[in-house]
Amino acid sequence: MNxxxxxxxxxxxxxxxxxxxxxxxxxxxxxxxxxxxxxxKNLSVTASEMHQEWDSAALWPRIEEALxxxxxxxxxxxFHRIFGGWNLRLVQWQVATAALLLLTLTGSAIWFGTHQxxxxxxxxxxxxxxxxxxxxxxxxxxxERAIDKLxxxxxxxxxxxxxxLMANYREKLLVLDSAIADLKSQAGxxxxxxxxxxxxxxxxxxxxxxxxxxxxxKK
Amino acid sequence: xxTMRLALPWEARISHLPVMREIRVEPSxxxxxxxxxxxxxSVDDAVLASACQSGDLRAFERLYHLHGSxxxxxxxxxxxxxxxxxxxxxxxxxxxxxxxxxxxxxxxFATWTFRILINTCYDLRRSRLRKxxxxxxxxxxxxxxPEPRAAVTHPSLRIALERALGQLTRHQRDxxxxxxxxxxxxxxxxxxxxxxxxxxxNTLFQAKKNLRAMLEAPRSxxxxxx
Numbered sequence: 001m002n003x004x005x006x007x008x009x010x011x012x013x014x015x016x017x018x019x020x021x022x023x024x025x026x027x028x029x030x031x032x033x034x035x036x037x038x039x040x041k042n043l044s045v046t047a048s049e050m051h052q053e054w055d056s057a058a059l060w061p062r063i064e065e066a067l068x069x070x071x072x073x074x075x076x077x078x079f080h081r082i083f084g085g086w087n088l089r090l091v092q093w094q095v096a097t098a099a100l101l102l103l104t105l106t107g108s109a110i111w112f113g114t115h116q117x118x119x120x121x122x123x124x125x126x127x128x129x130x131x132x133x134x135x136x137x138x139x140x141x142x143x144e145r146a147i148d149k150l151x152x153x154x155x156x157x158x159x160x161x162x163x164x165l166m167a168n169y170r171e172k173l174l175v176l177d178s179a180i181a182d183l184k185s186q187a188g189x190x191x192x193x194x195x196x197x198x199x200x201x202x203x204x205x206x207x208x209x210x211x212x213x214x215x216x217x218k219k
Numbered sequence: 220x221x222t223m224r225l226a227l228p229w230e231a232r233i234s235h236l237p238v239m240r241e242i243r244v245e246p247s248x249x250x251x252x253x254x255x256x257x258x259x260x261s262v263d264d265a266v267l268a269s270a271c272q273s274g275d276l277r278a279f280e281r282l283y284h285l286h287g288s289x290x291x292x293x294x295x296x297x298x299x300x301x302x303x304x305x306x307x308x309x310x311x312x313x314x315x316x317x318x319x320x321x322x323x324x325x326x327x328f329a330t331w332t333f334r335i336l337i338n339t340c341y342d343l344r345r346s347r348l349r350k351x352x353x354x355x356x357x358x359x360x361x362x363x364x365p366e367p368r369a370a371v372t373h374p375s376l377r378i379a380l381e382r383a384l385g386q387l388t389r390h391q392r393d394x395x396x397x398x399x400x401x402x403x404x405x406x407x408x409x410x411x412x413x414x415x416x417x418x419x420x421n422t423l424f425q426a427k428k429n430l431r432a433m434l435e436a437p438r439s440x441x442x443x444x445x
Contacts (some may be wrong), residue, residue: 013424039435045381045429047399052292053302059305061284061290063312067279070313156318160338162345 008033008049012040062096095208097151098143105132105139106201135189147208154214155195176207268328272319275385279312286329289401290336296384296396297340298347307343311336330410333403337393337411383433390414391426 001022011019023207027034089158158166158173183200190196234275267285270278287308294304314335322331384392393412397403398419405419410421 014420022301028305039431040427043430043434044399047377047395048402049377050296051402052295052379054291054301056305057300059287059308060280062305063283063309064276064280066309066313067276070316071274071276071406076401081305133358136263152318152320154333156321158312159314159318160335160342162338162341192366 005030005033008036085187095146098146099205099208104137104199106137106197109136136197147204150208150211154211158214169210171212176203179203180215252395259358264328265324268324273433276314286332291394293336294340296400298344301344309338311339312341332410377432383430386433387426387429390422394419394422395426
C-alpha cells in the first residue's frame with residue numbers, strides 16, 4: 001500500500017490497521033510524518049496516565065446511605081411498585097383518567113352541594129358533606145400519584161438537560177409545587193371548601209400539562 | 220477557542236517515553252493495554268438494569284464495583300479534585316435510582332450510567348462556579364484547577380495536557396477523555412454523548428489536533444533557541 005504525506009491526517013482520523021502499518025513504514029523515510037506520528041501517539045500515552053484510581057472506602061457506604069434515604073420516596077408507594085414498569089403512553093392515560101375522575105367527583109360534589117343545600121345553608125353553598133369530602137380526597141390522592149408517576153418519567157430530562165427551556169420548566173414546577181402545597185394546607189384546615197378543591201385541581205392540571213410537555217420534548 | 224502556547228518541546232521531554240499503548244484502530248478491536256470497558260458493559264448489563272429497577276441495593280453495589288473506578292476517574296478529570304469526583308459519583312447513583320424507571324434498554328445500562336455521570340459533573344461544576352462567583356464577585360476561569368497527582372513519568376507534561384484540555388470545547392474534552400484516558404470505544408462514546416460515531420471520531424481528531432498545536436513549542440521561539 002502506497003502512503004504519502006497527504007494521507008496522514010485521513011489515517012489519523014479513521015485509518016484502517018493496514019493504513020497505519022503503511023504510514024509507519026512511510027515514517028522511516030519521511031521526517032515530517034515521523035514527527036507527527038510520534039507526537040500523535042505521545043498524546044495518547046500521556047492521556048492514558050490521566051486515568052486515576054484511588055481507594056475510597058467510605059464512598060460506597062455514603063452512596064448506599066443516600067440510596068436508602070431516597071428509596072421510600074421514589075419506590076415505596078404501591079403505585080410505583082405496580083406501575084413502575086409501565087410505558088409512558090399508559091402513564092399518560094392513567095393521569096388523564098385520574099384527572100377525569102377527580103374532575104367528575106369535584107364537579108358533582110359542588111353541584112350536589114349547591115343544589116341540595118340551597119335554602120338550608122345558603123351562606124355555605126360551596127361546602128361538601130363528609131362523604132363527598134372523602135370521595136374527593138381519594139380521587140385527589142389517585143390523581144396525585146398518577147402525576148408523581150409522570151413526574152418520575154419527566155425528571156431525568158428535567159434534571160440532566162442544561163437547556164434554558166428545561167430551566168424554565170424547573171422553575172414553573174417549583175412554583176406549582178409551592179402553590180399545591182399551600183392549597184393542600186388550606187384544604188386540610190377547611191376540607192369541605194369546594195372553591196379550594198377547584199383551585200387545587202387547576203394546579204394539578206397545570207402540573208400535568210407541564211410534565212407532559214417535558215416528556216414530549218424528550219421525544 | 221483561544222490558543223495557548225505552552226513552551227513544551229515534545230522532542231526533548233517525551234521522545235524517550237516508552238510507548239505504553241499503540242494507536243487504537245477501530246472497529247478491528249485493537250484494544251489498548253488497559254482493556255476496553257466494552258467487556259464490562261456486556262456482562263449482565265440487562266440483568267443488572269432489571270435488578271436496579273426492582274430497587275435491589277445489591278445491584279447498585281454491583282454497578283458501583285463494576286464501573287465505580289472508571290466513574291471516579293472520569294469525574295476526577297472533569298472536576299479536578301477527588302472529593303468533587305466522589306460527590307459526583309454519589310449524585311449519579313442517586314439520580315440513577317430516581318430515574319431508573321425511565322430506563323428502557325435502548326442503550327446499555329452502563330453507557331446510560333456514564334451519560335448521567337457526565338451531566339452530573341457539569342451540573343456540579345456549574346454550581347461550584349456559581350458559588351465561587353458569588354463568593355469572589357469576580358470572573359474566574361471556567362476550568363477547574365486540578366489538584367496535584369502522583370507523578371509517574373513526566374508530571375509537567377501531564378499538567379500541561381490537563382491545562383490544554385481546559386482550553387478545548389466541552390465536546391472535544393469529553394470525547395478525548397472518554398476515548399484516550401478511559402478507553403471507551405467510539406460506539407460507546409456515541410451512546411454516552413448522544414452523538415454519531417462519525418461525530419465522535421471527528422471530534423477526537425479535532426481535539427488531538429488542537430492539543431498538538433497547544434502543546435507544541437512555539438516555532439518562533441524554537442527557531443530563536445537554535
